[in-house]
Amino acid sequence: MNAIDKSFGSVTALSAAHLEIMPAEVMALVGQNGAGKSTMIKILNGAFRLDRGSIQFDGKPWAAGSPQQAQRAGVSTIFQEINLIAYRTVAENIYLGRELKRFAGLLDWEKMNQGARALLARFSIELDVTKPLGDFSTAIQQMVAIARAVSFDAKLVIMDEPTSSLDEAEVAVLLNTVRQLKSEGVAVVFVSHKLDELYAVCDRVTVMRDGRTVAVSKMADMSKLQLVAAMLGRDLADVRASGATAFGEGEKAIGEELLIAKSVAVGRRVSDASFDVRKGEIVGLAGLLGSGRTETARAIFAADPKSKGEVRFDGKATNFKSPADAIAAGLGYCSEDRKVQGIIPDMSVADNLTLALLPTLTKMGMIDEAQQRKIVLRFIKDVGIKCSGPGQKIRELSGGNQQKVLLARWLCMDPKLLILDEPTRGIDVGAKGEIQSLIQQFADKGLGVLMISSELEEIVEGADRVFVLRDGQVVAELEHSEISEQAVMRAMAHGASKDTEFIEVQHG
Amino acid sequence: MKNFRITPSLAVILVLVILVAIAALRYDGFLGVYNVQSVLRYNSMFALVALGMCFVIMTGGIDLSVGSVAAMCSVVSALLSSYGLFHGLAGGIAAGILAGLINGVLITKLNILPFIATLATMLAASGTGLLLAGNQSVSVSYDTYFTNLGQGDLLSFMRPEWVDADEVGFLGSILGFILSFPTPAWIAILAYIIGGVVINHTSFGRHVLAVGGGTEASRLMGLPVNRTIFFVYVISGALAGLAGVILASQFGAGQPIEGIGWELFAIASVVVGGTLLSGGKGSVAGTLAGALLLGVIFTILNFENGMGWISLSAYWQSVIRGLFLLVVVILQSRLTSKDPADSLKAST
Numbered sequence: 001m002n003a004i005d006k007s008f009g010s011v012t013a014l015s016a017a018h019l020e021i022m023p024a025e026v027m028a029l030v031g032q033n034g035a036g037k038s039t040m041i042k043i044l045n046g047a048f049r050l051d052r053g054s055i056q057f058d059g060k061p062w063a064a065g066s067p068q069q070a071q072r073a074g075v076s077t078i079f080q081e082i083n084l085i086a087y088r089t090v091a092e093n094i095y096l097g098r099e100l101k102r103f104a105g106l107l108d109w110e111k112m113n114q115g116a117r118a119l120l121a122r123f124s125i126e127l128d129v130t131k132p133l134g135d136f137s138t139a140i141q142q143m144v145a146i147a148r149a150v151s152f153d154a155k156l157v158i159m160d161e162p163t164s165s166l167d168e169a170e171v172a173v174l175l176n177t178v179r180q181l182k183s184e185g186v187a188v189v190f191v192s193h194k195l196d197e198l199y200a201v202c203d204r205v206t207v208m209r210d211g212r213t214v215a216v217s218k219m220a221d222m223s224k225l226q227l228v229a230a231m232l233g234r235d236l237a238d239v240r241a242s243g244a245t246a247f248g249e250g251e252k253a254i255g256e257e258l259l260i261a262k263s264v265a266v267g268r269r270v271s272d273a274s275f276d277v278r279k280g281e282i283v284g285l286a287g288l289l290g291s292g293r294t295e296t297a298r299a300i301f302a303a304d305p306k307s308k309g310e311v312r313f314d315g316k317a318t319n320f321k322s323p324a325d326a327i328a329a330g331l332g333y334c335s336e337d338r339k340v341q342g343i344i345p346d347m348s349v350a351d352n353l354t355l356a357l358l359p360t361l362t363k364m365g366m367i368d369e370a371q372q373r374k375i376v377l378r379f380i381k382d383v384g385i386k387c388s389g390p391g392q393k394i395r396e397l398s399g400g401n402q403q404k405v406l407l408a409r410w411l412c413m414d415p416k417l418l419i420l421d422e423p424t425r426g427i428d429v430g431a432k433g434e435i436q437s438l439i440q441q442f443a444d445k446g447l448g449v450l451m452i453s454s455e456l457e458e459i460v461e462g463a464d465r466v467f468v469l470r471d472g473q474v475v476a477e478l479e480h481s482e483i484s485e486q487a488v489m490r491a492m493a494h495g496a497s498k499d500t501e502f503i504e505v506q507h508g
Numbered sequence: 509m510k511n512f513r514i515t516p517s518l519a520v521i522l523v524l525v526i527l528v529a530i531a532a533l534r535y536d537g538f539l540g541v542y543n544v545q546s547v548l549r550y551n552s553m554f555a556l557v558a559l560g561m562c563f564v565i566m567t568g569g570i571d572l573s574v575g576s577v578a579a580m581c582s583v584v585s586a587l588l589s590s591y592g593l594f595h596g597l598a599g600g601i602a603a604g605i606l607a608g609l610i611n612g613v614l615i616t617k618l619n620i621l622p623f624i625a626t627l628a629t630m631l632a633a634s635g636t637g638l639l640l641a642g643n644q645s646v647s648v649s650y651d652t653y654f655t656n657l658g659q660g661d662l663l664s665f666m667r668p669e670w671v672d673a674d675e676v677g678f679l680g681s682i683l684g685f686i687l688s689f690p691t692p693a694w695i696a697i698l699a700y701i702i703g704g705v706v707i708n709h710t711s712f713g714r715h716v717l718a719v720g721g722g723t724e725a726s727r728l729m730g731l732p733v734n735r736t737i738f739f740v741y742v743i744s745g746a747l748a749g750l751a752g753v754i755l756a757s758q759f760g761a762g763q764p765i766e767g768i769g770w771e772l773f774a775i776a777s778v779v780v781g782g783t784l785l786s787g788g789k790g791s792v793a794g795t796l797a798g799a800l801l802l803g804v805i806f807t808i809l810n811f812e813n814g815m816g817w818i819s820l821s822a823y824w825q826s827v828i829r830g831l832f833l834l835v836v837v838i839l840q841s842r843l844t845s846k847d848p849a850d851s852l853k854a855s856t
Contacts, residue, residue, distance in 0.1 A: 344725055
């Protein structure tokens with residue numbers, strides 16, 4: 001793929017992006033959210049059309065009009081979510097859309113079952129192909145999806161985060177499958193955020209950022225730290241940029257312990273997260289995508305059940321059953337998915353701001369609307385929400401102003417701890433600064449803040465302390481003076497100590 | 509800036525007004541006291557059921573059981589009517605609440621989809637009604653005030669000596685006119701006023717819309733999501749019960765086989781009234797207008813038949829009503845100005 005451009009409306013998704021894959025090569029494709037990986041894949045497999053650029057496949061110009069066409073021509077894609085039908089049998093799933101038939105168009109079950117068995121045997125998988133796919137583990141289902149993809153005589157298989165819902169043993173099986181493909185001469189594009197996997201199975205790596213290809217290298221020639229730096233767009237020599245965010249500088253009085261999380265585990269995404277937040281402190285939770293940041297935050301807030309671990313809040317052991325319990329204790333949580341988990345789009349700014357507060361504003365069964373209006377107007381002013389009035393529908397506001405309403409929703413409840421998941425994602429620069437200084441301002445007044453952010457400078461400049469998550473574990477705690485982009489990146493890449501690099505690369 | 513927008517619920521109110529105006533010009537006696545009263549008397553039952561449905565749909569749910577619950581409740585209240593007005597009324601409503609409680613438990617505790625849960629209670633309520641009635645309609649007691657509820661007006665509840673016709677002055681005759689409105693219409697009007705207040709001015713009402721507009725967002729801000737959903741089904745059941753009581757009282761018998769298709773009338777009223785089937789956005793006033801619109805179309809077709817130019821069978825009337833509904837819904841989506849945010853879409 002050469003010099004690929006792609007825009008959606010006014011948003012440029014790709015500009016002059018490259019991707020080159022050799023036969024029988026496993027190519028890692030990495031990048032942050034919004035770097036353009038998915039767009040690149042979707043252009044390659046025919047789901048999107050490119051605006052400019054050229055693609056050659058097997059020596060010929062490539063112009064797949066749809067994923068089906070791409071599949072027939074030898075490019076198969078396997079997505080993160082398994083796009084198969086759980087209620088139908090393994091064999092049916094493999095032959096879906098190209099069923100083998102006997103006379104009079106009847107299905108030839110015997111032949112399909114045999115074919116399915118033979119196909120899976122190539123990957124050393126033996127199972128009852130007449131059982132529903134849903135009876136098997138996610139890893140097996142993933143493998144069946146791969147087998148199906150390969151059975152189209154694929155020359156190139158694209159895997160988009162195939163391991164994100166697999167456990168360790170299952171990942172090992174999948175990586176073996178990838179190696180098997182490679183040995184059969186099939187090329188693989190492997191998208192994953194888990195560095196260890198990349199080093200374990202990939203030959204080369206293409207790094208994308210902001211719609212461009214920023215680095216192509218042999219996997220072994222690029223250290224993990226270099227890889228992380230390339231993804232995040234940091235020069236290794238580049239010492240921290242000054243004043244790129246609106247967070248204040250300097251030490252301040254930090255109060256007593258507010259939240260202590262000990263060895264929190266959530267499903268298979270988070271295995272061991274320990275950290276603490278003190279009053280008036282902004283604590284950053286850093287980590288690459290898929291490291292378990294959001295899952296950890298949701299477990300603390302009881303939005304999802306935690307499978308292990310202890311949480312102490314405000315000096316007491318807690319066992320919140322639902323977000324309502326957590327809120328009653330003084331927590332607040334701003335989700336990263338503002339549209340689905342934050343705003344109620346068809347309700348007004350006033351309603352969105354006070355929904356959680358309403359029961360306390362109710363007098364004799366009726367909402368005290370004068371009081372409600374007073375609170376809303378005060379926060380519109382304090383937080384700087386730009387809207388035509390309290391009655392305007394929230395969906396008519398810009399992302400930044402929506403986020404301010406959501407912040408105000410919690411601030412008006414006077415919480416002790418606020419968990420902010422990507423508080424400035426998708427927000428224009430001006431509003432971003434305003435939100436950052438708002439967070440700082442409330443922390444100075446004693447609010448504890450746990451902030452998740454993918455933006456290094458936000459973490460580095462905003463946080464008083466930083467905990468770094470890596471593959472579901474907290475691997476480093478950085479205190480004020482130790483916090484630098486380099487230190488955070490190093491922890492994201494290697495964990496606590498830098499000495500591990502050599503061993504891990506060897507291991508891969 | 510408050511620019512004027514035609515909302516879907518405003519549109520249906522406009523259509524209703526226009527339709528009534530045309531009908532008033534075309535047919536003698538359309539706005540006559542008798543016709544107005546009988547239209548209101550009969551359609552108040554549908555209006556009550558639609559109000560409950562409106563709450564349910566605002567949370568993003570659906571209640572298919574309202575028709576057969578109303579039928580069952582009409583039997584229950586007919587059976588109790590010999591004990592007096594209050595017993596019949598309370599019994600019918602209580603039976604409706606019971607059905608609503610069952611729906612609420614199935615949906616919030618056992619996590620059964622509203623469509624399936626209320627489909628099950630629909631069948632169960634229908635069977636229960638037939639069992640209680642012994643497979644026939646059950647005559648109500650005429651010895652009590654019970655029938656006044658459905659057939660009478662407020663005057664019928666008063667003692668004759670209170671309304672000495674010789675002494676009433678001008679104000680008294682206005683009062684008399686108002687009081688001569690059919691009782692079921694009063695009940696429906698009162699229910700809609702309360703419904704409007706609840707939706708707009710209580711935390712429960714705001715939570716109903718919030719839950720429908722974003723269940724996960726509501727849960728994350730600690731709103732009592734399950735409790736809110738539970739109560740809308742109880743409200744829907746209670747109003748279906750009330751409609752059942754009026755049914756029994758109006759027709760003088762508990763009707764185990766009436767109420768078939770009421771849920772569809774109710775859903776149509778709600779949707780035509782501008783409430784989103786997916787929840788989160790809706791209007792109580794629009795629902796009332798929607799219910800009245802359906803009733804008015806029916807009446808107009810009857811008047812048209814009465815003119816003698818054409819003769820439409822009940823089947824054709826049904827077809828025409830269906831077509832008219834479609835036209836209204838299509839007009840609504842064409843005429844109502846889109847919210848500006850719809851065209852922006854992006855998350856700027």
